[in-house]
Amino acid sequence: MTFETTFPDSFLWGAATASYQIEGAVAEDGRLPSIWDTFCAEPGKVLGGESGEVACDHYHRMPQDVALMKELGLDAYRFSIAWPRVIPTGTGAVNTKGLDFYSRLVDTLLDRGIRPFVTLYHWDLPQALGDQGGWLNRDIKDWFAEYTGAVVGALGDRVKNWTTLNEPWCSSLLSYSLGHHAPGHTDRVEGLVSAHHLMLAHGTAVPVIREACPDAEVSITLNPTQVIGPDDPTDADLDAMQRADDVLNGIFFGPLFHGAYPPTLLENTAHLTDHAYIHDGDLEVMSAPLDNLGVNNYFPTRVKHTDGATHPLPGGEGVEETEPHPPLTAMGWEINADAHHDILMRSSQESGLPIYVTENGSAWPDVIETGPEGESVHDVDRTAYLHGHLDAVKRAIDDGADVRGYFAWSLMDNFEWAFGYSKRFGIVYVDYDTQERTVKDSGKEYARIIAAHRTD
Numbered sequence: 348m349t350f351e352t353t354f355p356d357s358f359l360w361g362a363a364t365a366s367y368q369i370e371g372a373v374a375e376d377g378r379l380p381s382i383w384d385t386f387c388a389e390p391g392k393v394l395g396g397e398s399g400e401v402a403c404d405h406y407h408r409m410p411q412d413v414a415l416m417k418e419l420g421l422d423a424y425r426f427s428i429a430w431p432r433v434i435p436t437g438t439g440a441v442n443t444k445g446l447d448f449y450s451r452l453v454d455t456l457l458d459r460g461i462r463p464f465v466t467l468y469h470w471d472l473p474q475a476l477g478d479q480g481g482w483l484n485r486d487i488k489d490w491f492a493e494y495t496g497a498v499v500g501a502l503g504d505r506v507k508n509w510t511t512l513n514e515p516w517c518s519s520l521l522s523y524s525l526g527h528h529a530p531g532h533t534d535r536v537e538g539l540v541s542a543h544h545l546m547l548a549h550g551t552a553v554p555v556i557r558e559a560c561p562d563a564e565v566s567i568t569l570n571p572t573q574v575i576g577p578d579d580p581t582d583a584d585l586d587a588m589q590r591a592d593d594v595l596n597g598i599f600f601g602p603l604f605h606g607a608y609p610p611t612l613l614e615n616t617a618h619l620t621d622h623a624y625i626h627d628g629d630l631e632v633m634s635a636p637l638d639n640l641g642v643n644n645y646f647p648t649r650v651k652h653t654d655g656a657t658h659p660l661p662g663g664e665g666v667e668e669t670e671p672h673p674p675l676t677a678m679g680w681e682i683n684a685d686a687h688h689d690i691l692m693r694s695s696q697e698s699g700l701p702i703y704v705t706e707n708g709s710a711w712p713d714v715i716e717t718g719p720e721g722e723s724v725h726d727v728d729r730t731a732y733l734h735g736h737l738d739a740v741k742r743a744i745d746d747g748a749d750v751r752g753y754f755a756w757s758l759m760d761n762f763e764w765a766f767g768y769s770k771r772f773g774i775v776y777v778d779y780d781t782q783e784r785t786v787k788d789s790g791k792e793y794a795r796i797i798a799a800h801r802t803d
């Protein structure tokens with residue numbers, strides 16, 4: 348191992364997970380279905396018909412999993428709260444048993460000296476709210492504020508790092524325009540409307556968090572992606588790049604940090620909608636000041652102009668997504684640490700805020716081997732990806748971005764949404780038959796890097 352890049356002493360080392368991807372126990376202690384339980388049950392939506400029903404059984408193995416975090420030397424743990432555990436019907440009665448699980452998790456983390464970073468929404472919307480239109484219903488801003496108040500009211504005495512939403516791009520455009528995620532709709536306008544309501548819910552929740560937890564550090568996690576065009580772009584290619592950037596990045600950077608949508612996004616979608624879902628005053632709510640920005644980033648996006656079919660994203664006229672450049676991960680994602688550096692710089696400039704890399708990592712076809720010293724996973728590719736991307740983070744810091752921490756995706760292998768259990772992102776291997784956890788070589792290397800930075 349030759350990785351010797353050094354980070355500032357205050358840099359925070361973490362790992363991330365999400366409720367539906369690890370918890371299991373979907374019908375326990377009063378939890379009711381989310382839109383993901385429903386989506387998984389629909390034939391053809393998730394590879395192998397798999398679901399988060401058992402996942403990593405984290406709900407029952409939480410103390411051991413926190414012990415594992417301690418063993419790795421993590422400073423911080425980023426997890427999400429399942430809305431359908433806390434308010435199973437979406438609005439109304441709070442389920443104390445559901446909330447207690449997270450309260451125990453927070454106490455266990457704090458006992459071990461690990462700082463909790465809590466995400467309020469990582470895609471598991473109560474089905475009861477899905478039945479009322481989900482993110483297409485403007486009332487969701489109030490439903491989300493009510494849920495936020497319940498959670499922050501219960502945990503805000505111990506949790507300071509609060510993130511409203513994880514990757515609103517995925518819960519809007521990927522879910523309502525591209526149909527890959529729950530609820531699986533394929534409508535260009537719905538992608539725009541749901542994105543707007545996500546931003547509105549976010550902006551409505553920010554003051555609720557501050558009220559319940561005055562010393563909170565409030566954040567949102569986006570998944571911006573560097574848009575790369577052909578080497579010698581024509582004007583038409585530049586237009587395609589702008590359109591792609593608007594619907595991937597500007598659609599969130601604009602409302603959050605500039606108080607307006609990109610004008611080109613509005614122009615290029617005007618033939619689809621009159622944008623009547625944008626009400627007076629909305630942009631003001633959406634741009635509520637934040638304390639930091641979470642960035643999840645794995646790969647860049649390559650586009651060029653086409654005279655062929657319109658891309659299914661809104662404003663996709665003339666846009667063609669082109670093949671990623673090798674080397675690729677098991678997801679088929681381009682490994683491009685320079686693009687990671689560039690998107691951190693961009694995120695820093697757009698937001699003017701401190702940044703946390705709240706997710707970054709890679710999937711590989713891991714093989715577990717049994718030897719004299721027990722089980723091991725020699726995931727050299729994941730380790731190389733980790734080194735390359737950490738180095739890119741450090742370059743971004745040197746170039747002036749205030750990046751304050753890095754969370755590996757993921758602490759352990761888990762339910763990878765539409766890909767079921769077929770893709771492993773963990774730095775810890777999970778045997779889904781026995782629920783045994785094995786720290787992979789990449790996890791050991793991450794622990795070594797963290798230990799090398801310990802100052803206390």
Ligand code: GCO
Nearest residue numbers: 365513514643706756763772
């Ligand atoms: C996302 C989510 C995670 C994924 C991870 C790998 O970025 O899509 O936040 O839940 O599992 O990114 O795809």
